[in-house]
Amino acid sequence: xxxxxxxxxxxxxxxxxxxxxxxxxxxxxxxxxxxxxxxxxxxxxxxxxxxxxxxxxxxxxxxxxxxxxxxxxxxxxxxxxxxxxxxxxxxxxxxxxxxxxxxxxxxxxxxxxxxxxxxxxxxxxxxxxxxxxxxxxxxxxxxxxxxxxxxxxxx
Amino acid sequence: xxxxxxxxxxxxxxxxxxxxxxxxxxxxxxxxxxxxxxxxxxxxxxxxxxxxxxxxxxxxxxxxxxxxxxxxxxxxxxxxxxxxxxxxxxxxxxxxxxxxxxxxxxxxxxxxxxxxxxxxxxxxxxxxxxxxxxxxxxxxxxxxxxxxxxxxxxxxxxxxxxxxxxxxxxxxxxxxxxxxxxxxxxxxxxxxxxxxxxxxxxxxxxxxxxxxxxxxxxxxxxxxxxxxxxxxxxxxxxxxxxxxxxxxxxxxxxxxxxxxxxxxxx
Numbered sequence: 001x002x003x004x005x006x007x008x009x010x011x012x013x014x015x016x017x018x019x020x021x022x023x024x025x026x027x028x029x030x031x032x033x034x035x036x037x038x039x040x041x042x043x044x045x046x047x048x049x050x051x052x053x054x055x056x057x058x059x060x061x062x063x064x065x066x067x068x069x070x071x072x073x074x075x076x077x078x079x080x081x082x083x084x085x086x087x088x089x090x091x092x093x094x095x096x097x098x099x100x101x102x103x104x105x106x107x108x109x110x111x112x113x114x115x116x117x118x119x120x121x122x123x124x125x126x127x128x129x130x131x132x133x134x135x136x137x138x139x140x141x142x143x144x145x146x147x148x149x150x151x152x153x154x155x
Numbered sequence: 156x157x158x159x160x161x162x163x164x165x166x167x168x169x170x171x172x173x174x175x176x177x178x179x180x181x182x183x184x185x186x187x188x189x190x191x192x193x194x195x196x197x198x199x200x201x202x203x204x205x206x207x208x209x210x211x212x213x214x215x216x217x218x219x220x221x222x223x224x225x226x227x228x229x230x231x232x233x234x235x236x237x238x239x240x241x242x243x244x245x246x247x248x249x250x251x252x253x254x255x256x257x258x259x260x261x262x263x264x265x266x267x268x269x270x271x272x273x274x275x276x277x278x279x280x281x282x283x284x285x286x287x288x289x290x291x292x293x294x295x296x297x298x299x300x301x302x303x304x305x306x307x308x309x310x311x312x313x314x315x316x317x318x319x320x321x322x323x324x325x326x327x328x329x330x331x332x333x334x335x336x337x338x339x340x341x342x343x344x345x346x347x348x349x350x351x352x353x354x355x356x357x358x359x360x361x362x363x364x365x366x367x368x369x370x371x372x373x374x375x376x377x378x379x380x381x382x383x384x385x386x387x388x389x390x391x392x393x394x395x396x397x398x399x400x401x402x403x404x405x406x407x408x409x410x411x412x413x414x415x416x417x418x419x420x421x
Contacts, residue, residue, distance in 0.1 A: 023205070024158035047189065131258075
């Protein structure tokens with residue numbers, strides 16, 4: 001059945017949301033605008049910058065290049081799900097300790113990419129860290145402190 | 156960005172998908188969406204309806220035959236190819252897929268989407284042309300197979316017709332393959348690419364120098380014979396902000412030799 005609107009059920013950070021969405025709605029807008037989970041950012045909106053990166057069914061994706069209807073039935077993780085209450089994840093703490101952000105706009109995407117990397121490869125080489133963050137652009141830091149933070153979190 | 160209003164369906168079977176595509180001229184297949192969704196944002200394309208192929212099991216998976224033949228479902232992602240032990244029977248596949256864009260795009264983008272887009276800068280059209288791949292296309296009238304050399308018809312155009320779907324890609328056995336490209340930044344978009352296969356006689360396919368991959372069969376595998384074959388093709392690539400026509404012609408020779416050397420293990 002082709003339709004311009006569908007009811008979808010998506011679990012985000014453990015909470016299941018059932019909503020009617022237009023087929024044309026991007027996943028990032030569903031997360032930010034419909035569910036008010038504004039941690040994930042819209043940067044370029046062309047799939048280049050990675051600020052909207054989230055994990056869908058265990059896989060890192062750019063949520064500006066996926067429709068919300070495509071996530072129907074999926075489990076999504078966003079940056080809001082990383083900390084345990086006030087307790088930052090090891091990676092988040094490492095970002096803080098290494099001053100791995102300046103303006104912070106890219107940080108949610110960087111954290112999700114690094115989280116996905118460390119899950120699949122808990123002790124990545126330096127090259128593997130760089131390759132794991134290839135889809136995320138940061139215009140402030142020159143990447144070095146981000147790299148150091150991920151490296152420290154993997155040790 | 157808000158896309159133009161669009162219909163959406165997520166069929167559970169290949170037959171249903173073909174039916175939906177055949178029923179509406181304005182319907183388009185949605186594979187991994189890593190090109191199509193951006194095309195829709197830019198209003199460069201505005202399908203009336205999207206037929207999402209994401210949950211059709213028949214279109215997924217990699218099978219390795221006893222004779223070393225690989226059959227890859229069109230909806231297999233780059234990441235699945237990179238991680239597949241079966242796909243290592245043709246090692247160049249994983250090597251090239253690992254050079255496409257970034258982790259996020261590789262997790263969603265599919266082999267079928269890459270070749271059906273038939274963008275001259277894509278990695279897989281020249282690779283599959285050099286490797287003598289065979290594409291299986293299914294429509295309401297049945298199934299047909301098309302060799303890679305006849306699959307790519309033009310920029311954004313392939314042998315997959317209205318109401319049809321690419322279902323799988325078949326690759327013969329072989330390990331002596333190569334790929335070389337000059338890209339925009341590390342692992343970025345190709346400015347010129349070359350793929351080579353030296354299983355039996357040498358085949359080279361050049362990307363980004365014409366609307367479709369340019370397939371060459373040099374007289375010998377010597378560097379000079381390869382360069383001569385590229386010159387004989389009398390390429391007329393476009394000039395753009397990244398490279399002039401002349402520079403692309405130069406790169407085509409250099410990269411053809413590099414890909415051929417890799418294929419021959421030298």
